Amino acid sequence: MSFFISFFLVSFLFSSPCLSTRTTPIFSSKPINPTNYHKIQGTWHEFEKFAGANKGNQINGISELKKYFHRFGYLKRMDNLNFTDLFDDHLEHALIKYQEKLGLSVTGKLDDNTVSQIISPRCGVSDSTPKLFMHAKRNYVFFTGKPRWSRSIPITLTYAFSPENVINSLSMSETKDAFQRAFNHWASVIPVTFLESNDYGFADIKIGFYKGEHGDGEPFDGVLGVLAHAFSPETGRFHLDAAETWSVDFEREESDVAIDLESVATHEIGHLLGLAHTSVQEAVMFPSLKPREMKVNLKMDDIKGIQALYGSNPNFSYQALSESDTSTNNGVNLRKRPLTWSDFILVLVLWLSM
Known part of the structure; x- marks a missing residue:
C-alpha cells in the first residue's frame, strides 16, 4: 500500500498541469490582504476620507472625486462650470451609475465597498x-x-x-x-x-x-x-x-x-x-x-x-x-514549476512516516 501511495505522490509532483508557458505561480508569496490593499498610498488614496459622506454634505476636495467620475464617463460637466465640493444630485446619480456598472450594491452613497473600488488602480479607458x-x-x-x-x-x-x-x-x-x-x-x-x-x-x-x-x-x-x-x-x-x-x-x-x-x-x-x-x-x-x-x-x-x-x-x-x-479551480491556471528539493524531502518524509 505504501508503495502505491508514494508512487501517486511522485507522479503528482511530476505531472503538474501546464496550461501556460509562464513559470510564475498565480499567487504571490507576499499577497496583500484584499481588505487592506487600499491603505497603500496610491494616486486616489485620499478619496478614502469621503467614506460615509451623504448627499447635501459640503466636503473639501470632493470636487476631485467629481473629476474622477467625469474622466471615466459617469458625470458630465454642467455648463462648462467647475465642479464644486457639494455632494449634490449629480454626484449621487454618478455614484448610482458607477455602482450599477461595476456590480456593487446600488446605494447612491459613498459606502466602504464603493470607495474601495474607486481607489483601486485601473485602466484609463472610460467606462x-x-x-x-x-x-x-x-x-x-x-x-x-x-x-x-x-x-x-x-x-x-x-x-x-x-x-x-x-x-x-x-x-x-x-x-x-x-x-x-x-x-x-x-x-x-x-x-x-x-x-x-x-x-x-x-x-x-x-x-x-x-x-x-x-x-x-x-x-x-x-x-x-x-x-x-x-x-x-x-x-x-x-x-x-x-x-x-x-x-x-x-x-x-x-x-x-x-x-x-x-x-x-x-x-x-x-x-x-x-x-x-x-x-x-x-x-x-x-x-x-x-x-x-x-x-x-x-x-x-x-x-x-x-x-x-x-x-x-x-x-x-x-x-x-x-x-x-x-x-484548474474555476479557470485559475496552475503554472508548471520545476521540482525542488522540498518536493523530494516531502515525499521522503511521507514515505518514512508510513
Whole structure:
C-alpha cells in the first residue's frame, strides 16, 4: 500500500498541469490582504476620507472625486462650470451609475465597498458605453460603432515596442515574453494571429511606457492610478504608465505596489480588438486590477464578446474550456514549476512516516 501511495505522490509532483508557458505561480508569496490593499498610498488614496459622506454634505476636495467620475464617463460637466465640493444630485446619480456598472450594491452613497473600488488602480479607458450594444443576457460591451479590425478573416496583426519609451526594471526579453503570453490568450479563442515586428513605425499595434503627459491627451498620474490605456480599432496605440512597479514574477518582486504586466497587457489588448469594459468582476475586461493580483485567463464573458466581433478560432472548444476551468479551480491556471528539493524531502518524509 505504501508503495502505491508514494508512487501517486511522485507522479503528482511530476505531472503538474501546464496550461501556460509562464513559470510564475498565480499567487504571490507576499499577497496583500484584499481588505487592506487600499491603505497603500496610491494616486486616489485620499478619496478614502469621503467614506460615509451623504448627499447635501459640503466636503473639501470632493470636487476631485467629481473629476474622477467625469474622466471615466459617469458625470458630465454642467455648463462648462467647475465642479464644486457639494455632494449634490449629480454626484449621487454618478455614484448610482458607477455602482450599477461595476456590480456593487446600488446605494447612491459613498459606502466602504464603493470607495474601495474607486481607489483601486485601473485602466484609463472610460467606462461610458452606448446603450445600443447592451443586452440583458450579456455583460460584454463594444465601443461606439462596434469597431473591429476590418481585414479578412483570418487576420494577422503585427505589434512592436517603442525603442525609446521603455522601462529598466524589467529586461526587454521579460517584457516581450509577458506580452507574447497576453496576445496568445486572445489568439487562442479568435482567428487572429499576432506577430512581433521590429518596425515600430509600420506595426499595427505600437506599445510603449510613458510618464505623465505624453501627447495623446490622456496623461498618466503616478503610482496605482491609471495603469495603462489602449485605443479602439484600428488605432493600435497601447500606452502603459512607466511610473508603476511592473512585475512578471511576484516571487522575485516583493513591492506592495507591484502590478502584473501580463494581466494589464491582456486587458488592454481586449480594447485594441474592440471590447469595452464589462461589469463582470471576474472577467479580464473588468476595469480595475489590485496590486499583486493576476488576472490573465479569459472568462466566458470575454470570450463571447470577442468572438461576436471576430468569430471563433477553429481550434477553440467551449467543452475544452469548461474542462480546463474544472481542472484548474474555476479557470485559475496552475503554472508548471520545476521540482525542488522540498518536493523530494516531502515525499521522503511521507514515505518514512508510513
